[in-house]
Every structure is written in structure tokens, then in C-alpha cells.
Amino acid sequence: MNEETYDSMVKKASPDSPLLKDCIRAFAVGGLICMIGQMLTNFAVGYGFDERSAATFTSVVLIAAASLLTGLGLYSKIGKFAGAGSIVPITGFSNSVTSPAVEFKKEGYVLGLGAKIFIIAGPVILYGVLTSIIVGMVYYFAGR
Amino acid sequence: MSAHKGNETVVFSTPVSILETASAVGTKEGEGPLGKLFDRVLEDNMAGEKSWEAAESALVRDNLSALFKKSGVSPDFIFAGDLQNQCCGTTYGVKDLNIPLFGIFGACSTFGEALALGAMTVDSGAARYAAAAASSHFYSAERQFRFPAELGNQRPPTATYTVTGAGAAMLGKGDGPYITSFTAGKITDYGINDANNMGAAMAPAAAACIKAHLEDTGRSAGYYDVIATGDLGRVGTELLLQLLEKDGINIEKNHTDCGMEIFDNKSQDTHAGGSGCACSAAVFSALFYRKLKNSSIKRMLLVPTGALMSTVSVQQGENILGTAFAVSVENEVIKWTI
Amino acid sequence: MDYIRAFAVGGLICVIGQILLDKTKLTSARILVLFVVAGCILGGIGVYDRLIDFAGAGAAVPLPGFGNLLARGVKEDIDTMGAMGILTGGLKAGAAGIAAAIVSAFFMAMVFRPKEK
Known part of the structure; x- marks a missing residue:
């Protein structure tokens, strides 16, 4: 039997993820996190923050909250339920930084916690900054 | 000897x-x-x-x-x-x-x-x-x-x-149950590279090993009261049965999988089933050895299955390989003809 | 009204991520990278800011919002300091988020032990 035949057997035997259920949950939890974000923004603006500072305030509060929930072992439970709903918001980024930090502390503060803290955040920062530089070059040479 | x-x-x-x-x-x-x-x-x-x-x-x-x-x-x-x-x-x-x-x-x-x-x-x-x-x-x-x-x-x-x-x-040397034979599996590669579908990577190895065992020993699948694979899970089990069916071997009646025995997927949310080295080791030790001892089963074929890979091989895009060992454990001594 | 818009748009961005997760077997790490890069490009061509105008936190809180932040930062730095802004703008704009994430992670690691799921 060749690989193609087997591959089609595997596809048939492997159940698909429950897409509709997953999407409804992702929508609900992702939406909720963003709504909380909006509340934080409105709250900050009400206290006289300008729009830019209010957005930063919102991010920082959400990141800190997600980090705490990760430390308490609760964020993975939310993630199991919500999937992308708790991965895609900035809280998911925070979870991806805190979870390896907690998990790999045992391997030391430098090469354990210090290095592994970036296993997911590292690529995000690298490719984000790389893209921003390309955007900047286009903007500098062609866009203005 | x-x-x-x-x-x-x-x-x-x-x-x-x-x-x-x-x-x-x-x-x-x-x-x-x-x-x-x-x-x-x-x-x-x-x-x-x-x-x-x-x-x-x-x-x-x-x-x-x-x-x-x-x-x-x-x-x-x-x-x-x-x-x-x-x-x-x-x-x-x-x-x-x-x-x-x-x-x-x-x-x-x-x-x-x-x-x-x-x-x-x-x-x-x-x-x-x-x-x-x-x-x-x-x-x-x-x-x-x-x-x-x-x-x-x-x-x-x-x-x-x-x-x-x-x-x-x-x-050691003593009373039954006895290890009467084993078949060492070959490494199989069927192009599976999804680390979340180990059952699919191992099923061909289990099928090949069981088939080789039956051919080498001249036994039929029905000889065994139980044929227990290690950790194929639900997906791997379905594939194993299909693969063996293609070779005219039917083990639907006496097959079970340690990974499906150890957890209750409905209440424990373990998806396809249990896996890991301990899966077949602990389930054999706790369940099947006891059944052999009290003679509720007399002959079994234990087939621990392995998905061979490392974090490096997976990240480099290599396929996940499969292997299996079939060990026959029986309550009676077998006089083999070679 | 702004809450409903934030909920709907933020939820929809997450649904896109969920479809990718379920259908393409991309790991969550790749989804994060993809969304930040996508947000940065959309920000570069000026589309994403309009989504934020409409949805507020619904567009700012998901990771494309972070990518957009980097693009916006680069543009602003180029406007104020010229070519060097190409290098400085991105990280400067993302600084608060990155610093908050790594510092809080460090303190959580100090306080907590790995937990069982």
C-alpha cells in the first residue's frame, strides 16, 4: 500500500474538530475579552487619558490579568474551552509568555525562564518587527 | 531454549x-x-x-x-x-x-x-x-x-x-503465565507527520507486526483470546482493523487497545485515548496479567506500539515512524516445531 | 453601542483564528505570528486604523491590533526623525505590551509552580 492510499484512509478515520461549536465558543470568549478591553478603554478615557494612553492602559491591564490567570493555572482551562477565542486577543500573547516562564523556571533563571520565555513570543516579536521594518521602508521610500 | x-x-x-x-x-x-x-x-x-x-x-x-x-x-x-x-x-x-x-x-x-x-x-x-x-x-x-x-x-x-x-x-523460571514467543516489528513510514495523530503513525506498524507474528507462528488471529495493542487510540484502532482486513485478517472480536481501556473518553475528555510507554505497561500489569492469572483469558498477544520521532525530527519536517512488538503471553507451555 | 461593536468584531477576528486552527492544523504559535504580521501589513496600508475607528478595542485587543501598533509606530517615527525611524518605530510602539508581558511573566514565575490542567 502506498502513502496516498493510506493518507486517504487516515483522513476518513480521523474525526474533524467540531468547527461550529469551536467557532461559537471562540466568538463568545474572544468577543467578551474585547468588550472588557473596551470597558477598560472607556474607563481610562473617563479619567482623562488621551486615546493613545487609554489603549496602552487597556493592553497592560489585559496582559497583567492574563498573566495572573496563567500563573493560577486558569488560563489553560479557558483556552481549552475557547480555543482561538483566548489565543488571538493580546491576553493570548501574555499567556504564551507567562506559561513557559512558569514551566521552565526549574531549568534556571537564565537558560530556563530567561530563554524559554520567548519560545512563542520570540517569533511573534521577530516577525512583527521585521514586517514593521518592511512597512517602514515602503512608507519611507514610496509612501510619503 | x-x-x-x-x-x-x-x-x-x-x-x-x-x-x-x-x-x-x-x-x-x-x-x-x-x-x-x-x-x-x-x-x-x-x-x-x-x-x-x-x-x-x-x-x-x-x-x-x-x-x-x-x-x-x-x-x-x-x-x-x-x-x-x-x-x-x-x-x-x-x-x-x-x-x-x-x-x-x-x-x-x-x-x-x-x-x-x-x-x-x-x-x-x-x-x-x-x-x-x-x-x-x-x-x-x-x-x-x-x-x-x-x-x-x-x-x-x-x-x-x-x-x-x-x-x-x-x-524468571516458574509458573505461568509464560512468554511463549515474540515478534519484533520493523520500522514503518507511511508519511504521517501530524504529531496530533500518533495512532495513524503507529497503526501500519501494528498491522505489519501482527501479520508477521501470525505468519511466523502459523497461528490464526482467532487463536488469541485477546489481542491488545498499546496506544493506537480510536483512530489508530480503526485503521489497524482496516489494514488487517485488507490482508484477510479479522481481529475485530478479540482486539482491544490499552489506550482505550485506561480512560473513559466521555467523562475524562481524553480524545482518541491514552498513550505513552506506561499505557501498555500499566494496563498489562494491572488488567491482563490478572486476567491470565485467574484464567479468565488464557492466551493473549500484547502489541505495544511506538511512534518514533523527536522534537527535532518533527520540526525538520520528517515523518513520524512507527514500530511495534508483539509478545504472546499464554497460560500453557507451547512445544514449538521449528 | 461601542461594546457591541467591540464584541462582534473582536469575536469575528477570533473566529478566523479558530477556523485556521481547526482546518489547517497550524499551531497556536504560528497563528499568533500570522495575526501580528497580518495586522502590521494592514496597518501599513492604512486599513486597520479604520477598523479600530469602528470597533475600538474589538480591533485593538486582538493580535492584529498589536501588529498595527508596530506599523503605526514606524510611520510616526519616520515622520519625526526620518530614515532611522524605520528601525526604531516598531519596537518603540510595542514596548509597553512586550515589557508588560515579560515582566508580569517573570513575577508569576517567581510566585507560582507549574499547575496540573
Whole structure:
């Protein structure tokens, strides 16, 4: 039997993820996190923050909250339920930084916690900054 | 004496006894359908240690000690392995036992490999007693192969759940049940590279090994009361049955999978089933050995299955390979004709 | 009204991520990278700011919002300091988020031990 035949057997035997259920949950939890974000923004603006500072305030509060929930072992439970709903918001980024930090502390503060803290955040920062530089070059040479 | 029979099978005409077994599992396994059968269930998966890795080693140590106590003998050699890098779960676990170790790696097929090597060693007279053991730990495996436990991820329905536990068997000369033969599997590659579908990677290896075993021994699939694969899970099991059906072998009636026995997927949300070295080792030790002892089954073929890969090979895009060891365990002595 | 818009748009962005997760077997790490890069490009061509005008936190809180932040920062730095802004703008704009994430992670690691799921 060749690989193609087997591959089609595997596809048939492997159940698909429950897409509709997953999407409804992702929508609900992702939406909720963003709504909380909006509340934080409105709250900050009400206290006289300008729009830019209010957005930063919102991010920082959400990141800190997600980090705490990760430390308490609760964020993975939310993630199991919500999937992308708790991965895609900035809280998911925070979870991806805190979870390896907690998990790999045992391997030391430098090469354990210090290095592994970036296993997911590292690529995000690298490719984000790389893209921003390309955007900047286009903007500098062609866009203005 | 043992003899080579057919292509990849070794038969024992003066069979090796499985004198005793011991099993220990984590909390989730303890809550599963086989929970009451294990000798020991951890109250906390950290087992009072400082890391998951140390917890696995503690499981290995305590389970082997329990085996020595239950069987009343101390082995000349230990054949054992696990899933941690360089088999550290095992080596740190046995270091205080002061018994020579053959550390082995066959991924989740390790227990089958250990039984096979141990049986040959005892049969040849190289050891009076040999212990065969395997272990795995959900959290040491997760952080090595996947992501930190606290990362909020979903597992796809084809994913299996690594069993936290250890299983061990004491081999020697004595009463049944006996290891009467084994078939060592070849490495198979069917182009599977989805690390969340290990069952699919291992099913062809299990099918090939079972087929070779039946051909080499001249037995039919119906000869065995039970054919138990290690950790194919639901997806792998379905594929195994289909693959064997293509070769005209039907094991639907007597087949079971240790990974499907150990958890109740409905209430425990373990998706395709249990996996890991401890899966077949602990389930054989707790369930099937007991059934053989009380003669509710008389002949079984234990087929621990392994998905061979590393974090490096997966990241480099290599396929996940499969292997399997088929070990026949029977209550009667078999006089083989070679 | 702004809450409903934030909920709907934020939820929909997450649904896109969920479809990718379920259908393409991309790991969550790749989804994060993809969304930040996508947000940065959309920000570069000026589309994403309009989505934020409409949805507020619904567009700012999901990771494309972080990518957009980097693009916006680069443009602003180029406007104020010229070519060097190409290098400085991105990280400067993302600084608060990155610093908050790594510092809080460090303190959580100090306080907590790995937990069972």
C-alpha cells in the first residue's frame, strides 16, 4: 500500500474538530475579552487619558490579568474551552509568555525562564518587527 | 531454549514466566475505568517531587521496588525505558536500586521491547530474574514534546493523552503465565507527520507486526483470546482493523487497545485515548496479567506500539515512524516445531 | 453601542483564528505570528486604523491590533526623525505590551509552580 492510499484512509478515520461549536465558543470568549478591553478603554478615557494612553492602559491591564490567570493555572482551562477565542486577543500573547516562564523556571533563571520565555513570543516579536521594518521602508521610500 | 522462527519471531520452547507485575498511575488514570486495578494511584502527579521529571523517576523507583517486594526476588538486570530525552526518567529512577540497567528506547512500544529482551536473557541463562519496565508522565512529555501545560491550547480529536504511570513485570523460571514467543516489528513510514495523530503513525506498524507474528507462528488471529495493542487510540484502532482486513485478517472480536481501556473518553475528555510507554505497561500489569492469572483469558498477544520521532525530527519536517512488538503471553507451555 | 461593536468584531477576528486552527492544523504559535504580521501589513496600508475607528478595542485587543501598533509606530517615527525611524518605530510602539508581558511573566514565575490542567 502506498502513502496516498493510506493518507486517504487516515483522513476518513480521523474525526474533524467540531468547527461550529469551536467557532461559537471562540466568538463568545474572544468577543467578551474585547468588550472588557473596551470597558477598560472607556474607563481610562473617563479619567482623562488621551486615546493613545487609554489603549496602552487597556493592553497592560489585559496582559497583567492574563498573566495572573496563567500563573493560577486558569488560563489553560479557558483556552481549552475557547480555543482561538483566548489565543488571538493580546491576553493570548501574555499567556504564551507567562506559561513557559512558569514551566521552565526549574531549568534556571537564565537558560530556563530567561530563554524559554520567548519560545512563542520570540517569533511573534521577530516577525512583527521585521514586517514593521518592511512597512517602514515602503512608507519611507514610496509612501510619503 | 529460544529459537528464531519465520522472519522476525523468536519462540521459547522452555517458556519464561511472568512471575509478578506491578503498576502505579497518576490521578487521572486512577479515576479511569481501571482505577481500582492499579497497585498504586498517586494522590498528586508531582508525587512530592520538585519537577515532573523527578516525579516520573519516583514512579519508576517506587513501582520497581513494589515489584521486587511482591515477587520476593531481586532481578539480575532491569530492562526499562521511557519518553524523556536520553531515558532520564528511567536512569534517575533506578539509580538507588543498585541493579544493572539496560536502558532502552522504543517510544511507547518500550514495554514490549523490554519483555522481549528480558525473556531472551532469562531463557539463555544470562539472568535468573530480569525486570521489564516502562514509564511515562503526562507533564514531562507535554513540556518536552509540545507546549507548557499552562498554555491555553485545544487538543484536536485525534490527539492522545499521555498516561502518567509505570508498569513492570518480573521475568524468571516458574509458573505461568509464560512468554511463549515474540515478534519484533520493523520500522514503518507511511508519511504521517501530524504529531496530533500518533495512532495513524503507529497503526501500519501494528498491522505489519501482527501479520508477521501470525505468519511466523502459523497461528490464526482467532487463536488469541485477546489481542491488545498499546496506544493506537480510536483512530489508530480503526485503521489497524482496516489494514488487517485488507490482508484477510479479522481481529475485530478479540482486539482491544490499552489506550482505550485506561480512560473513559466521555467523562475524562481524553480524545482518541491514552498513550505513552506506561499505557501498555500499566494496563498489562494491572488488567491482563490478572486476567491470565485467574484464567479468565488464557492466551493473549500484547502489541505495544511506538511512534518514533523527536522534537527535532518533527520540526525538520520528517515523518513520524512507527514500530511495534508483539509478545504472546499464554497460560500453557507451547512445544514449538521449528 | 461601542461594546457591541467591540464584541462582534473582536469575536469575528477570533473566529478566523479558530477556523485556521481547526482546518489547517497550524499551531497556536504560528497563528499568533500570522495575526501580528497580518495586522502590521494592514496597518501599513492604512486599513486597520479604520477598523479600530469602528470597533475600538474589538480591533485593538486582538493580535492584529498589536501588529498595527508596530506599523503605526514606524510611520510616526519616520515622520519625526526620518530614515532611522524605520528601525526604531516598531519596537518603540510595542514596548509597553512586550515589557508588560515579560515582566508580569517573570513575577508569576517567581510566585507560582507549574499547575496540573
